[in-house]
Amino acid sequence: MLEILERSAIAAGRAIMNVYGAGPAVSYKADTSPVTDADHRAERIILADLASAFPDIPIIAEEAVAAGHVPDITGQSFFLVDPLDGTKEFVERNSHFTVNIGLIVAGTPVAGVVYAPALGVIYGASNGIARKATVEDDRLAGAWQPIGCRKCGDRPLALTSRWHNSAETLAYIAEHGITDHEAVGSSLKFCLLAEGYADLYPRFSRTMEWDTAAGDAILRAAGGETRTAGGMPLAYGKREQPDDSDFANPWFISRGKR
Incomplete structure (x- = not known):
């Protein structure tokens, strides 16, 4: 395939x-x-x-x-x-x-x-x-x-969206004491985590499933994970959501190896 x-x-x-x-x-x-x-x-x-x-x-x-x-x-x-x-x-x-x-x-x-x-x-x-x-x-x-994710060290590098960053994302980075972060466009953020360039991708702004699915598949195969802000694995095929449209993602956090 x-x-x-x-x-x-x-x-x-x-x-x-x-x-x-x-x-x-x-x-x-x-x-x-x-x-x-x-x-x-x-x-x-x-x-x-x-x-x-x-x-x-x-x-x-x-x-x-x-x-x-x-x-x-x-x-x-x-x-x-x-x-x-x-x-x-x-x-x-x-x-x-x-x-x-x-x-x-x-x-x-x-x-x-x-x-x-x-x-x-x-x-x-x-x-x-x-x-x-x-x-x-x-x-x-x-x-x-x-390729494979790297183990997160004492000074993690976070990736953020170039165009769709949010106050909530920046607050999360500050609250977790992350001083190093880079703005990157598109699904490349997942891939950079997957190849061990960075450690974390918090996304507290809107995405759709087609934005994330391919990159998320690569990240998971590389040993990483994507979880919702509530800690559940990000799921796909979301229909008839009471608070959002079909195929819309909740906020999530992607990461390499803990």
Whole structure:
């Protein structure tokens, strides 16, 4: 499966970079978040690839959901797709944007890829193994290398959102005596935890499941975890939530090894 997800993510990344070079056409959704022609082109590629390779696995994709297309996932494994995570980074011509494809089984992210086309790096997870590779000319430039979380020391490094930081996040960092923190865009925060660059990612602002599933799968395979502010593992496939929309995440804290 991972090879198919990898090829699809790289193909979507190629389409994204074509738009990146030419300059994107930007519009805004009902929630005021930006969307570009790159989002739509990349999602069409991924949806076609997944439907062809895995016709029996439903797909929850960001732009399709925004258009009202939500397949039934009751009692099923399903994919979560964010074709361009970090659209604001993309529009601002920052390199921290990614293609995210994650597989959910029984509410848990178990496989996925995160591809950062402007950085030429791809992360993947399957069968409990997390790994990383470089990409050149739209293909892997070398072998996949296994990655793993580091054990948190006395001076942890926390990652925060570049565009969606919050007073609550900063308060959490201060309350836990964390003096070192870095702002990073998109799902790369999960991947940096997974490869042992940083230790903690507290997120006390809104995210959706397609934002987090692929990166969370990689982090968990690398030995880390993502838990809600109440201490429960972050679950996926959340529907009919009394206090939020379908597929919206609560606040959470991702971390490497304790």
